[in-house]
Structure formats: C-alpha cells, structure tokens
Amino acid sequence: MRVLERAGVGAPRVDAEVLLGFVLGVSRGALGSLLVLDRELPDGAAAAFDALVERRARREPLQHLTGVAPFRHVELAVGPGVFVPRPETEQVAQVAIDEARRVVDERGSAVVVDLCTGSGAIALAVATEVPGARVHAVELDAAAHAWAARNLAGSGVTLVKGDARTTLRELDGAVDVVVSNPPYVPPDAVPRDPEVAEHDPAVALYGLGADGLEVPRGITAAAARLLRPGGLYVMEHAEVQDAAARAMVDATGLYAPATTADDLTGRPRMVVARRAGAPVEH
Numbered sequence: 001m002r003v004l005e006r007a008g009v010g011a012p013r014v015d016a017e018v019l020l021g022f023v024l025g026v027s028r029g030a031l032g033s034l035l036v037l038d039r040e041l042p043d044g045a046a047a048a049f050d051a052l053v054e055r056r057a058r059r060e061p062l063q064h065l066t067g068v069a070p071f072r073h074v075e076l077a078v079g080p081g082v083f084v085p086r087p088e089t090e091q092v093a094q095v096a097i098d099e100a101r102r103v104v105d106e107r108g109s110a111v112v113v114d115l116c117t118g119s120g121a122i123a124l125a126v127a128t129e130v131p132g133a134r135v136h137a138v139e140l141d142a143a144a145h146a147w148a149a150r151n152l153a154g155s156g157v158t159l160v161k162g163d164a165r166t167t168l169r170e171l172d173g174a175v176d177v178v179v180s181n182p183p184y185v186p187p188d189a190v191p192r193d194p195e196v197a198e199h200d201p202a203v204a205l206y207g208l209g210a211d212g213l214e215v216p217r218g219i220t221a222a223a224a225r226l227l228r229p230g231g232l233y234v235m236e237h238a239e240v241q242d243a244a245a246r247a248m249v250d251a252t253g254l255y256a257p258a259t260t261a262d263d264l265t266g267r268p269r270m271v272v273a274r275r276a277g278a279p280v281e282h
C-alpha cells in the first residue's frame with residue numbers, strides 16, 4: 001500500500017485490496033479485513049501481487065490490471081485501446097434509462113442510441129436494465145469497437161462501427177433516446193493523472209476545436225436527426241462546459257431549451273434536451 005501511496009495513486013488502500021482480491025480470485029468484499037494484507041499469501045500469489053502493485057505504482061489503470069471495470073449493474077472487459085467507464089457516467093446512463101423506461105411503459109418499446117459507446121458501457125446498462133428497449137451503439141475507433149463487440153455479444157445491442165455523426169441514417173426520426181459520452185476535453189486541458197493521459201485513447205478524450213466541443217457539436221446534430229419530436233438527448237460534458245454545452249444545443253434551433261443535470265457528487269456534468277418540432281428533412 002505504501003508503494004502505491006508513494007507513487008501518488010489516489011486510493012492506495014482500495015487499489016491494494018482490489019489487486020489482492022484479483023490475485024486470490026475473491027471479491028474485494030470477500031477479503032474480509034485488511035489484516036489479510038499482513039498474512040502470508042499462497043504460493044505464487046505474493047509474487048503476482050507484487051508484480052501488479054509495481055505496475056499500478058507505474059500508474060497503469062487499476063482496471064487494465066484486473067481487466068474489468070464495474071458500471072452500474074454490469075462489468076465491462078477493458079484494457080489498452082478503450083476508455084475506462086467512469087462512475088460519473090452512471091448518472092448519464094440513469095437519465096437515459098429513466099426515459100427509456102417511461103417510453104416502454106407508455107408505448108411498449110423504446111429505441112435507444114448510444115453514440116460513442118467505447119466499451120459499450122451505457123448501451124449494455126440500458127439493455128440490461130430496460131426490458132423492451134431496442135439499443136443501438138456506435139463506435140468509430142477500431143480498437144474500442146473490438147472491446148464493445150466483446151462486451152455487447154449476446155446482449156441484443158446492435159453495434160455499428162462508424163462515425164456517430166453520420167451513421168444510423170435508417171433510424172432518422174425514429175429514436176426515443178440518444179445518450180452520449182463523447183470526447184469533450186479541450187486541447188489545452190491535458191488530464192493530469194497518468195492513468196488518463198497515458199492510457200485512455202486520445203480519440204476518447206479530446207473533442208477537437210478550441211473548446212473541445214467540435215465532436216460534441218456533430219453528435220448533437222446527429223442526435224437531432226435521429227430523435228423523433230419529443231425524444232430525449234442527454235450528453236456528458238466537463239464540469240466547466242455546462243453553459244457552453246447548453247448554448248451548443250440551443251444554437252441548433254432543433255431542441256426545446258436545454259437544461260443541465262448534475263452527477264451524483266452534485267457537479268454539472270450533462271446537458272439534457274428534448275427534440276422539438278418535426279423531423280429534419282434530408
């Protein structure tokens with residue numbers, strides 16, 4: 001634990017417990033007590049644990065070491081080449097899930113699209129938690145798409161490889177919920193944590209343009225094209241982008257006035273808007 005603390009790992013005790021549980025093949029909860037850390041480990045486990053701690057001290061993401069990332073009620077396989085799903089995105093998924101459930105109750109089914117799906121986290125959560133939802137997911141990057149294909153196999157989610165700004169034309173005007181956690185980091189805001197800066201793919205982080213919102217602007221336009229009138233759009237953004245994200249949505253003239261919703265820690269982290277009027281003509 002001290003090795004991780006010295007390396008600047010944010011939650012050294014938690015990470016040490018997770019890695020020990022991983023080596024022993026038990027959940028962190030089943031470890032029982034931290035005293036386990038002081039006991040002798042079975043043959044081979046001590047060396048395996050030390051090797052993992054050393055890698056974690058070099059700031060490899062914990063989830064790359066265990067190969068999994070928890071997200072709501074599901075677990076995603078993750079590793080190099082894919083963005084590790086974050087707890088704050090669970091609340092973005094919640095907004096999409098609540099709306100999809102409401103639509104299913106009202107109409108018997110709902111069409112949900114997850115743009116920029118990465119590991120497939122949001123799409124899998126919606127498909128798992130909302131029976132009656134028909135879920136589509138789009139990912140541009142080949143490596144991330146491969147992780148999503150692995151995670152979404154057998155889930156019923158339709159996964160498409162392509163640019164989320166231009167795909168799924170067959171669903172134009174027919175979608176009830178579009179949810180997205182796109183890249184949105186501005187070019188001058190390189191994340192400080194090595195786990196993020198060195199291990200999350202650049203295509204997952206940087207939203208392009210001076211404000212980081214060039215890709216999100218394209219996603220917002222695509223969502224307007226996909227949504228039926230009254231359909232809901234929810235998109236994650238950085239804490240400092242709340243006003244810019246609302247302005248971005250409102251500037252399209254295609255949505256009712258956008259609002260901002262908070263994540264579970266009370267930070268403004270997503271823009272929410274309903275599609276207004278008639279579907280866009282093409």
Ligand SMILES: C[S@@+](CC[C@H](N)C(=O)[O-])C[C@H]1O[C@@H](n2cnc3c(N)ncnc32)[C@H](O)[C@@H]1O
Nearest residue numbers: 083085116117118139140141144163164181204
């Ligand atoms: C911030 S990550 C989010 C991944 C996942 N939705 C999550 O919340 O964990 C953004 C994802 O968008 C993908 N991406 C970037 N530009 C894209 C585009 N134009 N079309 C589709 N996917 C894109 C990246 O490869 C990355 O997987």
